[in-house]
Amino acid sequence: MKTAFRESVNVALNNANLTGALGRFSEAYRIGRAKAYEGIDFEAVREQIKAIKGSAAGHLDELAETFKRNAEARGAVVFRSQDPAEVRQYILDLAKANGVQRIVKSKTMASEEIHLNAHLEAGGMEVEETDLGEWIIQLAGQTPSHMVMPAIHMTKEEVTDVFNSEVEPGQVPEITKLVRFARGKLRAKFLGAEMGISGANIAVAETGSLVIITNEGNARLVTTLPKIHVAIVGIEKLVACFEEIHPILTALPRSATGQLLTSYVSIITGQVPNTDGTPKQLHIILMDNKRSAMAKDPKFKQALQCIRCASCLNVCPVFRLVGGHVFGKTYTGGIGTILTAWFDELKKSEDIQALCIMCGNCKEVCPGKIDIPELILELRRRLAVEQGQGIVQKAVFAVVNNRRVFHAMLRAASVTQKPFAKDGFIRHLPMFLSDLTEFRSLPAIAPVPFRDLFKQIAQPKGKEKAAFYSGCLIDFSYPEMGQAVVEVLNKAGIEVVFPDRQTCCGAPARYSGAYEVAAQNAQDNIEALLAEDVKYVVSACPTCTVALQHEFTATFESLGMKDRLGDAQKLAAKAIDFSTLVKRLVDEGRLTFKEGQDLGKFTYHDSCHLKRTLKASAAPRELLEKAGYQISEMAECDMCCGMGGSYSLKLPELSAPILARKLGNIKAAQAPLAAMDCPGCVMQIRGGFDKDGAQVKVEHTARLLADRLE
Amino acid sequence: MDTLYETFKARAEAVSAEVHRFPTQRDAFDFVLGLLQEQGVQDAPGMGALWADGSLLKGSGKKYLANEAVGLSFEVTREAAAQARVGISQMDWAVAATGTLVVDAAQVEQRLVSTLPPIHVALVGSSRLRADLPTVLRQLHPSQTGYISLITGPSRTADIERVLTIGVHGPERLIIVFVDDLERGN
Numbered sequence: 001m002k003t004a005f006r007e008s009v010n011v012a013l014n015n016a017n018l019t020g021a022l023g024r025f026s027e028a029y030r031i032g033r034a035k036a037y038e039g040i041d042f043e044a045v046r047e048q049i050k051a052i053k054g055s056a057a058g059h060l061d062e063l064a065e066t067f068k069r070n071a072e073a074r075g076a077v078v079f080r081s082q083d084p085a086e087v088r089q090y091i092l093d094l095a096k097a098n099g100v101q102r103i104v105k106s107k108t109m110a111s112e113e114i115h116l117n118a119h120l121e122a123g124g125m126e127v128e129e130t131d132l133g134e135w136i137i138q139l140a141g142q143t144p145s146h147m148v149m150p151a152i153h154m155t156k157e158e159v160t161d162v163f164n165s166e167v168e169p170g171q172v173p174e175i176t177k178l179v180r181f182a183r184g185k186l187r188a189k190f191l192g193a194e195m196g197i198s199g200a201n202i203a204v205a206e207t208g209s210l211v212i213i214t215n216e217g218n219a220r221l222v223t224t225l226p227k228i229h230v231a232i233v234g235i236e237k238l239v240a241c242f243e244e245i246h247p248i249l250t251a252l253p254r255s256a257t258g259q260l261l262t263s264y265v266s267i268i269t270g271q272v273p274n275t276d277g278t279p280k281q282l283h284i285i286l287m288d289n290k291r292s293a294m295a296k297d298p299k300f301k302q303a304l305q306c307i308r309c310a311s312c313l314n315v316c317p318v319f320r321l322v323g324g325h326v327f328g329k330t331y332t333g334g335i336g337t338i339l340t341a342w343f344d345e346l347k348k349s350e351d352i353q354a355l356c357i358m359c360g361n362c363k364e365v366c367p368g369k370i371d372i373p374e375l376i377l378e379l380r381r382r383l384a385v386e387q388g389q390g391i392v393q394k395a396v397f398a399v400v401n402n403r404r405v406f407h408a409m410l411r412a413a414s415v416t417q418k419p420f421a422k423d424g425f426i427r428h429l430p431m432f433l434s435d436l437t438e439f440r441s442l443p444a445i446a447p448v449p450f451r452d453l454f455k456q457i458a459q460p461k462g463k464e465k466a467a468f469y470s471g472c473l474i475d476f477s478y479p480e481m482g483q484a485v486v487e488v489l490n491k492a493g494i495e496v497v498f499p500d501r502q503t504c505c506g507a508p509a510r511y512s513g514a515y516e517v518a519a520q521n522a523q524d525n526i527e528a529l530l531a532e533d534v535k536y537v538v539s540a541c542p543t544c545t546v547a548l549q550h551e552f553t554a555t556f557e558s559l560g561m562k563d564r565l566g567d568a569q570k571l572a573a574k575a576i577d578f579s580t581l582v583k584r585l586v587d588e589g590r591l592t593f594k595e596g597q598d599l600g601k602f603t604y605h606d607s608c609h610l611k612r613t614l615k616a617s618a619a620p621r622e623l624l625e626k627a628g629y630q631i632s633e634m635a636e637c638d639m640c641c642g643m644g645g646s647y648s649l650k651l652p653e654l655s656a657p658i659l660a661r662k663l664g665n666i667k668a669a670q671a672p673l674a675a676m677d678c679p680g681c682v683m684q685i686r687g688g689f690d691k692d693g694a695q696v697k698v699e700h701t702a703r704l705l706a707d708r709l710e
Numbered sequence: 711m712d713t714l715y716e717t718f719k720a721r722a723e724a725v726s727a728e729v730h731r732f733p734t735q736r737d738a739f740d741f742v743l744g745l746l747q748e749q750g751v752q753d754a755p756g757m758g759a760l761w762a763d764g765s766l767l768k769g770s771g772k773k774y775l776a777n778e779a780v781g782l783s784f785e786v787t788r789e790a791a792a793q794a795r796v797g798i799s800q801m802d803w804a805v806a807a808t809g810t811l812v813v814d815a816a817q818v819e820q821r822l823v824s825t826l827p828p829i830h831v832a833l834v835g836s837s838r839l840r841a842d843l844p845t846v847l848r849q850l851h852p853s854q855t856g857y858i859s860l861i862t863g864p865s866r867t868a869d870i871e872r873v874l875t876i877g878v879h880g881p882e883r884l885i886i887v888f889v890d891d892l893e894r895g896n
Contacts, residue, residue: 217880
């Protein structure tokens with residue numbers, strides 16, 4: 001990560017207006033969105049959108065031609081272009097040919113993408129943005145910080161200053177008055193303009209129609225008052241038939257702003273009369289700018305399913321800390337990272353892609369059903385291929401990939417850490433490592449790893465066998481969690497084996513784009529875990545479980561290692577997370593809870609992988625309640641804790657505020673106990689409370705259940 | 711019908727529209743006339759009212775209105791609309807699910823009266839109410855018209871500090887009037 005970028009992260013983090021506004025918005029957004037979707041089957045709607053836009057992405061050229069034919073039959077002029085420079089010149093030439101001097105614009109991201117305003121202004125045009133947020137940032141000489149709310153980073157005082165210095169002195173920081181002032185000033189611009197430029201939210205090939213959505217009503221004026229209307233439309237906005245607009249109209253306002261529908265939707269098809277009765281010139285520019293290339297990429301084709309609602313920004317724990325000026329270019333946040341890599345160039349996404357903590361929130365809310373984290377990982381992988389891993393990272397992975405060296409080093413560390421470790425924590429580290437322990441303590445490495453402790457637990461010889469996959473944290477820092485897992489399984493009559501050759505699950509390598517390393521980890525683990533005939537492969541670390549269940553196959557597929565898929569799938573079928581398995585055993589009557597326990601209140605933190613990939617949020621809650629605890633839910637219970645594997649080591653400045661919010665939410669739940677199913681989350685949150693000093697016990701579910709079962 | 715109307719009313723009011731319903735055209739006209747009076751509509755710059763053509767104005771309606779109201783004109787121009795205090799037009803359909811009005815707005819007069827004046831009065835036949843948008847857009851299709859407008863509440867913005875502010879570029883008040891004895895749309 002470049003130093004300048006790192007500095008921009010810190011500037012954003014220290015901007016209280018920005019983080020305050022984005023933080024409050026992200027809290028309100030969750031509620032507003034949920035309410036807007038009441039009575040709507042979101043999964044069904046997004047399946048439809050995925051099908052509609054996915055199919056369109058497969059037929060872009062054909063749809064563009066159909067659109068052109070149908071729109072031109074209605075009197076529009078349709079210009080297709082691959083090239084942003086050509087688009088800019090087309091519009092400037094058109095303006096000059098028609099004696100245009102004044103242009104009003106309603107919001108179009110496509111024009112931001114090609115930096116149209118600068119080109120038109122250089123050509124002597126007066127260009128006015130009319131969306132209030134866009135106008136404010138245009139006056140301020142800034143770029144949008146959010147795709148839907150471009151000026152969300154500014155306070156009313158800052159807006160007042162901009163109006164005073166750029167438009168007319170005497171404005172006061174009252175929002176109603178500022179809005180009224182903008183209405184008056186822009187009304188004159190609408191009435192005086194000779195050309196209106198808009199974007200479009202949907203372009204319908206079958207009818208040659210543009211669908212334009214706004215709340216302010218500016219697009220209605222832009223498309224009504226000037227005699228020339230130019231619409232700049234990225235070809236990913238194309239759909240085949242008119243009926244297909246409905247799922248998009250259902251999802252876009254709900255996902256963008258929590259509205260059932262925006263104030264205005266305009267469906268424009270061909271020429272309509274001007275206010276003087278002459279027919280309006282309608283020019284529609286279908287802009288490609290690498291979208292066709294994207295459609296041909298088997299991985300990235302799905303990114304064209306985006307409807308630009310920005311919900312991936314609104315639920316992102318990192319975006320709400322730094323905003324769009326740091327997290328993205330023209331297009332911001334998760335999807336913005338992907339679009340930047342394509343519309344701009346791969347290298348431009350190098351810094352921003354590293355901001356993704358891989359929590360998966362965005363994937364869950366995306367109405368286009370785009371696997372944004374997966375695509376960001378793919379960017380990471382391609383960047384790593386293109387530019388190579390950093391030297392330090394390379395060295396680290398060389399170690400992780402060599403099981404013997406890795407394990408030997410961890411054992412050695414349990415001795416060398418002694419000057420720093422106390423009561424199981426490392427609270428300070430020297431020199432450049434000090435960032436890691438500034439906001440949370442780290443767990444000390446256990447004197448005896450789980451793999452050695454396990455040998456001392458006598459196993460019942462039963463019909464049913466399970467292999468325990470510990471993962472690194474349980475093996476070397478939290479062996480007591482592993483002991484609890486084994487105890488519970490033994491109580492159900494299951495014999496546990498611990499295949500000694502198991503090694504790191506490969507998540508750190510994969511999440512850094514080092515897929516070859518991850519593939520080797522996968523291969524080693526598959527061999528170790530399939531060696532014995534077991535019914536289950538159990539893990540108490542959701543990241544590891546996800547690796548076993550999903551990512552080994554995904555990594556092989558990415559690398560084209562098809563011959564490895566069979567064994568990977570065999571292992572995936574056996575892999576299961578601790579709570580899901582225990583819930584099953586309890587339901588089958590193979591485990592029973594001790595009677596009459598009243599253990600007090602607990603709050604539950606949903607770990608990212610457990611909730612969103614393994615879909616196990618009910619099981620641990622139910623088990624803990626059956627054990628005798630009473631749940632007291634925290635706000636944002638399924639928001640990332642900021643650990644994100646090695647993320648907290650690479651970007652401690654972002655990990656720290658994410659953790660701080662989590663600690664606050666846990667404390668507000670007023671329970672003395674915070675339970676979770678992930679040793680990584682335990683490390684982060686427990687370490688956070690050790691620094692914070694609050695008396696909240698942080699524990700893995702396995703540890704809480706073990707001695708409550710008969 | 712009544713359930714649909716109740717749903718429409720609730721949804722439209724939730725987005726700050728005002729919703730009324732009258733049994734006859736005459737009642738609806740009298741309501742609008744009362745509103746024009748209350749708004750101080752008169753023959754003066756910035757104080758006029760403009761009524762765009764529609765089936766309501768066929769027959770004796772237009773004459774009645776012209777006789778009763780001061781400052782009300784049926785000659786919709788760009789200049790008049792930019793100066794008007796109240797714009798009045800007739801809608802083709804209403805959608806209960808979202809509290810939305812749908813109109814064929816290819817004629818520019820339809821758009822001028824519903825975009826420029828600070829108050830927009832939208833009249834619609836009660837029989838034109840449907841449950842959802844797909845039903846309506848099968849009836850009013852882009853193959854028939856170059857400009858379909860969907861209107862859901864007044865103009866709004868939340869672009870400064872996310873504070874909802876009504877009436878930015880379009881009307882700050884949307885007054886919806888259902889008319890029971892109006893069978894046909896525009």
